[in-house]
Structure formats: C-alpha cells, structure tokens
Amino acid sequence: MIRNLTIVAVASFVLCVGCFAGAFALGGRDLIEHGWTIPSDWNVEVNDDNDTIHVGPGHQTAEERETTTRQIAWKGGDSLQVDVPAEVIFTQAAPGAGAGVKITGPKRLVDRVMIEDGRISLKGDGDYDGTNSLKINGHGVQVLGGEDRLSIEVTAPAVRSFTLNGSGDLYLKAYDQPDLRLEINGSGAIDAQGKAGKVDLQVSGSGEADLRSLDTGDAQVVVSGSGEAHVAPHGAAEVELAGSGDVYLTSKPTVLTSNVAGSGEVHQDW
Secondary structure, three states, rough: OHHHHHHHHHHHHHHHHHHHHHHHOOOOOOHHHHOOOEEOEEEEEOOOOOOEHHHHHHHHHHHHOEEEEEOOOOOOOOOEEOOOOOOOEEEEEEOOOOEEEEEEEEHHHOOOOOEEOOOOEEEEOOOOOOOOOEEEEEEEEEEOOOOOOOOOOOOEEOEEEEEEEEEEEEEEEEEEEEEEEEEEEEOOEEEEEEEEEEEEEEEEEEEEEEEEEEEEEEEHHHHHHOOOEEEOOOOEEEEEEEEOEEEEEEOOEEEEEEEEEEOOOEEEEE
C-alpha cells in the first residue's frame, strides 16, 4: 500500500508541475514579474482507506506555530549521532566543562526532541513535519524552506565521533582534538572549523563535507555515491571513491594514496 501511495504521490506531483507549467504559460508577464507561491501552511493529506491524496491549506493552531527554546540535560560523551533534519551547531567546550543541548524551533517539534546515549532524535514515530513552499516565477520552480526548521546547539568537551543521518546540517566550531571521525549517511552536510591530528571521513549518498577550515594532519576519506568532500591534510592522505563523487584536497599531503571505482575524481586543489 505504501509503495502504491508513493507512486501515486510522485505521479500527482509530476501532473501538478505540468499544470503549473500550463498556468505559468497562460499567466504571462504577471507571473514572470511577481511569481506565484503555494503557501507554506498547505499540506498533503493521504487517505489510506481510498488511496487518495489531497493538497490544500493546512490547519495549524497558534500553539503549533509558536516558536520556543528548550534546554536538554546531557552528560556528554565521545560520540554524537544526529537523526533529525535540523541545523546542529556543535561547539567544543573547555576540558572539564559540562555538556548541554539547546533546541529552538516550533514548539510541536522542540517538545519531541530527545538525546539518549549521544543520539539526537524525535520522540514518537520519528516523522518530521516541517513545511516548505513551492514558488514558480521567471527562474523556474523553487522549493523554499519553511520556518519550521529546528536549530540545535550542542556543547561538549570530548566528542570525537559524529554521525549525521538524513538531510540535516552539522557545523563544528572551535574543534580541537587529536582525532576526529565523521560519517554522513544521506544528503546531509558537515562543515568543520578548528584542528584535528587525524581525520576519518565517510560519506555515503549525496552528502557533502567541507573541512577546508579544519587544520588536519592525516586524513582517510571514503566516498560512496555522489557525495563531495573538501579536505586539507598536511600529513598522509588516503582516498577511496566508489561512484560519481568528488574529493578535493586543498592542501598538499606528504603522501597521497587513492583508489577510484567509477566516474568520481580526486582533485588536487593545492
């Protein structure tokens, strides 16, 4: 049933785009100049009983639209896993300092965020009901991010391993550890600033890692899929590529070992 609904949803979306294109052609100069946006409070309702999909205005209460901030207690640890499509900002605390998590966003989502054993996730079924808007103008069709995006600030002194699952964004600030392990699964993005003696980076899917501002000693980089990585190693660099991904080395390593399977490339950008 879910597979059938997915097919119906995709087909409906294609049909929708076709209708929008027709309306756009008929609308002429006014659409080109002013554009047209499907409101972000519209939603998609799927009726599993009769396999129907309805697109129309949503119904959010004032409480659901309310933005709030919440603190979550965390003892800290050496690993952090993000399973929420949010903007996560990690700042390394001084040695011996405490850890903490601050969440900002719509109350209905903030109340569901939890952290357990270093894993940030949503309570309940795990669905993320953020909103987006679809805009059509002279530049084409654009999907715009809604105002329902979560922002999560994490502070801890000794995290050395980060895993980002899904489509979130992870920023590492003032990082300073002898070693750092980063893993991206999906279309997420990681941006790191600071320094690390040794970096182990793994990207699976279409994710991106920007480590140009991370002073790196040795680096081991593995990209599977169409992902992209920018790394600045000063020591030895080992790169493995499988698929159509790209790895950009922005500083010259002392030794470079690469293994490429597919159409991917290792770019020497120093």
